[in-house]
Amino acid sequence: METLFNKRLQVYVKCKDCEERKANIRVNIDLLVTSNPVYKRDLVVRLTDDVDPYFLYSLSISEEDYQSLKVQQGLLIDFASFPQKFIDLLHLCLAEQEKESPRFLLHLACQSSLHDSAAHFSVVETNAFKHLNHLSLKLLQGSDKEVKDYLATCLSSLKEDKQSLEIKLKKTEEDLSRQLAYAQQTLAEKTKELDKLRSEWTSQTTSLSSRHSQDLMSEREKALEIQGRLQQQTEQIRQELEGSHQRSSQQLQSRLAELEASTRELTERRYKNESALRDLMIKLASAEEESQRAKQQVTSLRRENGTLDTELHDKERSLGQLQTRLAVLEQEVKDKEQLMGRTREVLEATQQQKETMEGNVESKDHQIKKLESTVRSLSEEQKKANGIIKKLQADGRMLAEKIKVKNSVTVSQEKVVQDTAEKLHTARRLLQDAKQQLTHKDEQVSKLKEQLETTIEKLNESKEVLKTNENVIGWLNKQLNEKQLLRKPPAPESFQTPAAQSTTAGPRAQFYPMAPKPTFSHADTPDFLPPDQRTLPPPHKLVESGGLDAKYFERREDSIPLYGLLTNLQSRELPPRPSKQTLPSAYFSA
Known part of the structure; x- marks a missing residue:
């Protein structure tokens, strides 16, 4: 059996005992080919509702039945091209169903109630003059056996989907647990390394501060040269x-x-x-x-x-x-x-x-x-x-x-x-x-x-x-x-901060005294902007941080910002970013 069409379409359902209503009905078209003992092709049309599992109408059209249908409704095509033309009409209805006044409509007319007797499924084209009925098929309501078979196939497909989802869930759980264990292990290692680095840093800062106070006088003499x-x-x-x-x-x-x-x-x-x-x-x-x-x-x-x-x-x-x-x-x-x-x-x-x-x-x-x-x-x-x-x-x-x-x-x-x-x-x-x-x-x-x-x-x-x-x-x-x-000679307090922070700044941090560095907010120098969009901090802050006059940092139209100096200065002076808020996991508690 080959499935040619399987989609949900908007159908106007009209029964004898109730008012006309719109319903989303799944239209399934299959081509059944049998070669034993005689080669035979049957077109199976089935209407189902995903909400109502007992809603089932079906019709099997053979080549002999199609000849009588062709004579009754004045069709001009043969049985080989009939399924594709029928599917084209359904696609037209699918394209027109979202419009306010659709041109192509699907009608399902029942003789009495919705679950009794037969129903006429027709494709109608509306214009200003009349309703043109392109095709009308008489569908029979599914018997108890057909409904049971349909529900059994639906249940089997749902079970297969459930098994595949359970397998995927197990795989994701295993992967996430493995990742969590690896993350916890790396976190413990990184915390150990951080404690070690902190202790080393404190020892180095104390030694450097003492050494800096001794070497400062000698460096002043070398500064002139x-x-x-x-x-x-x-x-x-x-x-x-x-x-x-x-x-x-x-x-x-x-x-x-x-x-x-x-x-x-x-x-x-x-x-x-x-x-x-x-x-x-x-x-x-x-x-x-x-x-x-x-x-x-x-x-x-x-x-x-x-x-x-x-x-x-x-x-x-x-x-x-x-x-x-x-x-x-x-x-x-x-x-x-x-x-x-x-x-x-x-x-x-x-x-x-x-x-x-x-x-x-x-x-x-x-x-x-x-x-x-x-x-x-x-x-x-x-x-x-x-x-x-x-x-x-x-x-x-x-x-x-x-x-x-x-x-x-x-x-x-x-x-x-x-x-x-x-x-x-x-x-x-x-x-x-x-x-x-x-x-x-x-x-x-x-x-x-x-x-x-x-x-x-x-x-x-x-x-x-x-x-x-x-x-x-x-x-x-x-x-x-x-x-x-x-x-x-500068005050001793002004040299404590650079001596404590300039472990990798190079010789310039040891030659010149610098004032305490003011902290800039993210609004002054955002590090997520590109260099051509970053704005300079106010002149008085620059004078305090680098010891330069404010007129050399005034923004001119013909000037270009000093990317290297300012970005290095701002990267040292900005406070650390707050870490992103992690989303709560569906499988592990926070």
């Missing part, structure tokens, strides 16, 4: 930083000029490519128009060639008719010539018999005149026929020459059409190459723009670093000048 060295070192560092900054700025400016030149060249190439592309498009359009005209001329010439062929056939037919008529006239002329010969013979005979036949001379002369007139008319007709024949022969030659010229013109035009087609193909290929080159150039331009942005960002960062270095150098010079002026 170190002060001169520091001035020389700071001057050298400043000169080196200025030189490196100038070199880096020159390199970046040259790189920027090169990038700008390359971007200009690329933009010019892009414009040239675009103009060439437009020219190619214009040439392509003109070539297409010329090819269209050539095709039209070829079709017209072929049409004229056909008409000339028909005219040639007509002329040849008329020529044949005239040739036959000419043959007839020649035959008549031959007959007339034979008649003339005979008359001549008769004339000779009459001339020989002239003397004897003088009485018949006039009649014979009259007949001779008639014959001569007929001979003249026949000769004239023969001349006319010869002229017509010559004219027809000349027309035939002219038509043959015209046909030859037309054929040569058509052949040349077909060659022109082929040439234009080849030119069109080459132009299209060139257009594609130009487009590819244009896309490649656009990608190069975008990459160069990104490189330019990164170089500008690096330039800005180098400027900011230079400003911070200048501020640090000024602050160090000011501190050194103040230390030279302030040579009074």
